[in-house]
Amino acid sequence: MDIISQLQEQVNLIAHLAFNTVGTLQRDAPPNRLSPNYPEPPAHATEDGSNFSEQPKLMSTTLVKAAKQFDALVAALPISESGEEAQLKRISELQAENDAIGLELQKQLEAAEKELNQVQELFRQASDNCLNLKKPDDS
């Protein structure tokens, strides 16, 4: 997976963790007294007091780790300092170089084909000479 997709999935993960962190805070937080006129709110219904503070700490730690992972992925982005114009210029240069090497390759192929035809012609002549049993004059 490319790094931009990883970054997008990391953003979605951060959103998921932020949502769940706030959700658990709302679910587990003890009731708060809004005014002296109201009666004292009942004690928190969890089995022990430490259980409430553990869950938000764990989720907050996970959220911060996800944010740090996002920063690490941003640091690993292979973005060159050059902008769009430099990229397009580089593409044009590479295209021109590609065309030049293509012409060179075509020239080499044509020369190789020509030499192959010459060798085949020589081979054909040699074969004809052997078949016709021509002998060199060595008087």
Place this chain on the structure above:
Amino acid sequence: MATATYPPPPPYYRLYKDYLQNPKSAPDPPPPIEGTYLCFGANYTTSDVLPTLEEQGVRQLYSKGPNVDFKKELRSLNGELQLHVLELADILIERPSQYARRVEEISTVFKNLHHLLNSLRPHQARATLIHILELQIQRRKQAVEDIKRRREEARRLLNESLATLDGH
């Protein structure tokens, strides 16, 4: 009254009665749509570009302009997001009725983050194209060197053969 099993075609088929003899007698198709249009309630555009945040009705948090420092803006948006989450926790304790604005701020930051990442796609496409071109150039150079080497080898073998024949 039930409809027939094979109902007749729509009445406008008569408009194409003389199409084979005279193609111009039939009505022309509608012209292509330009700009934006609505389709099932969603706004579409005929040009495939990423709409800006203002066009989507979202406030833009990073600097405008052609040359955006993506890394710096992404990091600052990430930090701003963490701050907004902390502020939301504080607001829920002290002023619970004002949570909506904080949630809206967080949503705006997320939209900006995703928009920035999507804006990186054209850069990624150009970088991929550069990489492919470099690979192609490398392969072509290799092919040229390979052909040259084999031509030289063939020429050497031919000269050796000719020398052997002349030796007789």
